[in-house]
Amino acid sequence: MRRDVFQAIADPTRRAIIMLLAVGALTPNAIAEHFDSSRQAVSKHLRILTECEILTHEQQGREIHYHLNADKMKDIEKWLEQFKKLLAKRFDQLDTVLEQLKSKEK
Template identity: 50%
Template structure:
């Protein structure tokens, strides 16, 4: 099954995991301790994030560390950008229209 970045960020738990490891790698135990769900559930989220290419899990001694690979989120940013442009244009048009109406009323 092919997974993509959109599937990864669709879940709030996965978004929180990404936020946690965005600045520094954390071992899996540190990640699981932050959540009020089973370790198995967190492992499933980590697996999905790994399959999407947003994190890598590296073995260091006896510990396994999760490291963020956020460059994959560019796909999401590019998709959002096209809609930002559309909405910026629409809101600018609305602003122009409201100014025009206010000017006519005076």
Template identity: 55%
Template sequence: MRRDIFHAIADPTRRSILILLASQAMTPNAIAEHFKTTRQAVSQHIQVLAECEAVQQRRDGREIYYHFNPTKMKEVDQWLEQIRQQFEQSFSQLDDLLPDL
């Protein structure tokens, strides 16, 4: 099942995992060390992030390393930019109206 990036980043644990991976690739065990939850729970979060392509995996021998996929985050950035533009337009219209009041 392929998940949506917005579903993936809705969870604070997954956002924290993305922040960790933004600086360096890590194994699931290394990621799990940063959380007060089971390795299995962290693996489920990683699975969701992998399904929406927010993280990618690379095998190095017996180890699997996960790394942040910045191109996938462009979807989020593009959506936020649309919202930002709408707010700026609304504030601009408000600024135009205020002097007349």
């Protein structure tokens, strides 16, 4: 089982849960109220998100509060940065080609 940020955000329900918890911590029942899916289905997503280290939880009486570990989201940004760098490299090469064409025109 792959357990990383990319796996975590692959599911639309999980993306919505991340958005919800970005605003503030919530209990599983409170989260499930926002969706059509059952409490157990949401609970499973919470488990996966926790395994991906995107969520942490903290027991308070019989309630469990799920918190977002916003730092983990940086992994996505890091990958996007890497991607953009490669893309920039491609355009650099394109620039080089264009310049070569220019000098040939002379």
